[in-house]
Amino acid sequence: MTRILVAGVDTSTQSTKVRVTDAATGELVRFGQAKHPDGTSCDPNAWWDAFREAAAQAGGLDDVAALAVGGQQHGMVLLDRQGRVVRDALLWNDTRSAPDAERLVAELGAAPKAADGSEDDLSDDATLRGRQRWVKAVGSSLVASLTITKIAWVAANEPDNAARVAAVCLPHDWLSWRIAGHGPVADGETADLAALFTDRSDASGTGYFDSAANEYRMDLFKLAFGRDDVTLPRVLGPTETGAVADPAIAGKDVPGGCIIAPGGGDNAMASLGLSMGVGDVSISLGTSGVAAAISPVPAYDMTASVTGFADCTGHWLPLACTINGSRISDAGRAALGVDYDELADLAAQSVPGAEGVTLIPYFDGERTPNRPDATAALYGMTLRNTTKANIARAFVEGLLCSQRDCLELVKGLGVDVKRILLIGGGAKSAAVRAYAPGVFGMDVVLPATDEYVAIGAARQAAWVLSGEAEPPAWQLAIDGTLTGEPTPEVYEQYARYRG
Numbered sequence: 340m341t342r343i344l345v346a347g348v349d350t351s352t353q354s355t356k357v358r359v360t361d362a363a364t365g366e367l368v369r370f371g372q373a374k375h376p377d378g379t380s381c382d383p384n385a386w387w388d389a390f391r392e393a394a395a396q397a398g399g400l401d402d403v404a405a406l407a408v409g410g411q412q413h414g415m416v417l418l419d420r421q422g423r424v425v426r427d428a429l430l431w432n433d434t435r436s437a438p439d440a441e442r443l444v445a446e447l448g449a450a451p452k453a454a455d456g457s458e459d460d461l462s463d464d465a466t467l468r469g470r471q472r473w474v475k476a477v478g479s480s481l482v483a484s485l486t487i488t489k490i491a492w493v494a495a496n497e498p499d500n501a502a503r504v505a506a507v508c509l510p511h512d513w514l515s516w517r518i519a520g521h522g523p524v525a526d527g528e529t530a531d532l533a534a535l536f537t538d539r540s541d542a543s544g545t546g547y548f549d550s551a552a553n554e555y556r557m558d559l560f561k562l563a564f565g566r567d568d569v570t571l572p573r574v575l576g577p578t579e580t581g582a583v584a585d586p587a588i589a590g591k592d593v594p595g596g597c598i599i600a601p602g603g604g605d606n607a608m609a610s611l612g613l614s615m616g617v618g619d620v621s622i623s624l625g626t627s628g629v630a631a632a633i634s635p636v637p638a639y640d641m642t643a644s645v646t647g648f649a650d651c652t653g654h655w656l657p658l659a660c661t662i663n664g665s666r667i668s669d670a671g672r673a674a675l676g677v678d679y680d681e682l683a684d685l686a687a688q689s690v691p692g693a694e695g696v697t698l699i700p701y702f703d704g705e706r707t708p709n710r711p712d713a714t715a716a717l718y719g720m721t722l723r724n725t726t727k728a729n730i731a732r733a734f735v736e737g738l739l740c741s742q743r744d745c746l747e748l749v750k751g752l753g754v755d756v757k758r759i760l761l762i763g764g765g766a767k768s769a770a771v772r773a774y775a776p777g778v779f780g781m782d783v784v785l786p787a788t789d790e791y792v793a794i795g796a797a798r799q800a801a802w803v804l805s806g807e808a809e810p811p812a813w814q815l816a817i818d819g820t821l822t823g824e825p826t827p828e829v830y831e832q833y834a835r836y837r838g
């Protein structure tokens with residue numbers, strides 16, 4: 340029997356990955372990866388070039404029957420009527436719109452609580468009340484990461500660009516649209532913006548989509564952008580087909596061509612790739628650090644710290660996310676002039692708590708906690724304890740403790756954590772593996788090193804292709820379970836300095 344191939348595409352912050360996969364088993368068949376430019380804003384055309392390069396490295400997509408794109412969430416892609424990008428996309432880790440987030444929070448908080456009792460669960464404090472009203476409206480309070488704050492920033496700071504905007508979409512929507520053969524057209528012509536599509540998981544990270552009602556909140560979009568006469572992508576259900584790929588890009592050798600599935604936000608795609616269920620929490624150490632759990636019901640965190648995103652199966656994916664993820668280790672390596680293994684060797688020469696040296700790792704500002712203007716700091720250094728070993732250990736512990744913060748926030752929603760699954764590029768680090776169970780205070784399951792966003796995208800593609808009610812049952816390969824004595828003193832020391 341000829342095997343059917345599907346492809347999972349992950350257009351993440353640092354690179355695009357293409358995983359050609361056996362639709363029946365999920366087995367890796369071919370793989371390609373190409374880097375993106377560094378920075379917190381990016382010309383989307385760089386993602387297109389990276390996709391083409393990664394697909395070529397993966398041996399091309401001519402024999403692929405379905406594909407889906409998972410992507411970094413929240414990135415604001417603005418298109419004009421000709422389908423040209425209006426300005427560089429502002430990415431999820433760009434914090435320039437922090438004041439716009441606060442302004443939008445204040446706008447919803449200004450009105451007192453409703454007199455009819457329907458808002459008795461809201462705070463008397465206007466700022467917290469504003470955050471809570473956003474949570475009730477779209478599942479999440481606003482921080483600079485969310486798309487709605489970025490369109491507000493453009494409206495306030497770049498009126499000429501804002502006036503040209505005919506459509507707003509996200510990285511995965513835009514790449515899917517390009518793969519379907521759409522793109523910029525000549526002056527005088529109009530691009531097919533109505534062909535843009537997205538899914539619930541990525542739409543739920545915009546700040547203008549209500550994933551419980553499955554509808555855009557155009558009133559909130561207008562509040563931020565000043566107008567609502569723009570095209571937003573159609574929001575597809577988990578198994579709807581978005582388009583058929585341009586045969587020049589994928590599916591040339593497949594009867595009927597290559598189907599493009601809805602795709603989704605990278606965290607939702609990873610949860611599908613890991614076949615997560617209720618009780619599982621993924622901790623992903625990519626550019627971002629993310630603790631995410633599956634919820635069968637919408638999650639509304641009235642403390643406004645956990646974002647209540649949707650997943651890509653029809654459920655929800657409450658998650659807490661840091662702007663500073665695995666790059667904390669990269670910064671440590673650069674400062675100490677060592678590679679990954681040497682960083683781990685140095686850290687192993689230290690002890691839990693690094694003899695008092697603590698890194699609060701908010702290098703690029705932070706969103707969990709919401710400190711967009713923060714920078715990183717090393718605390719507790721004395722002439723005695725300032726050694727390379729302690730600094731290496733403090734970098735690894737700072738990364739893990741920031742993720743423990745996320746884990747605690749997710750637990751605070753009532754999630755009963757039965758299993759932690761550690762993924763992302765940072766999960767390859769021997770030091771992270773060594774100290775994660777101690778800092779998290781429980782065993783950590785280590786799925787086999789692989790690209791789980793791309794696997795989730797491939798699984799969704801196989802699901803749509805199959806026409807079945809459930810996604811294909813692919814076996815999750817596990818490398819092992821990390822164990823270690825809990826080291827609560829490490830997190831306590833971190834929490835003291837974090838404040």
Ligand SMILES: Nc1ncnc2c1ncn2[C@@H]1O[C@H](COP(=O)(O)OP(=O)(O)O)[C@@H](O)[C@H]1O
Nearest residue numbers: 351352353354625626665679763764765767768
């Ligand atoms: N061999 C390795 N050991 C430890 N960390 C690694 C290794 N390779 C990559 N990383 C980490 O993985 C990160 C990228 O992770 P990835 O999940 O690919 O990010 P993203 O999805 O955001 O593009 C890098 O910033 C780096 O810290």
Ligand SMILES: O=C(CO)[C@@H](O)[C@H](O)COP(=O)(O)O
Nearest residue numbers: 351352411412431625626627
């Ligand atoms: O902003 C979020 C989630 O809310 C991030 O998780 C982005 O989706 C980027 O993901 P990576 O590139 O780090 O995987």
